């Protein structure tokens with residue numbers, strides 16, 4: 397089922413970082429919608445992708461991610 401996953405992203409320091417993280421999250425199969433907030437260092441991801449795949453994608457882009465409630 398589609399759901400919303402909140403991730404805490406570590407290492408984003410500029411708008412280009414936000415763009416990179418949004419791009420890699422959008423590319424994960426099952427992702428429907430992504431919003432990344434630089435100020436709060438959080439990503440909101442809607443869709444059917446598993447959290448492990450989301451975290452791995454962010455890691456490959458060079459940032460750290462962890463799931464938050």
Ligand code: 9UX
Nearest residue numbers: 408409410411412413
């Ligand atoms: Mo600008 Mo963000 O070099 O890593 S893309 S700080």
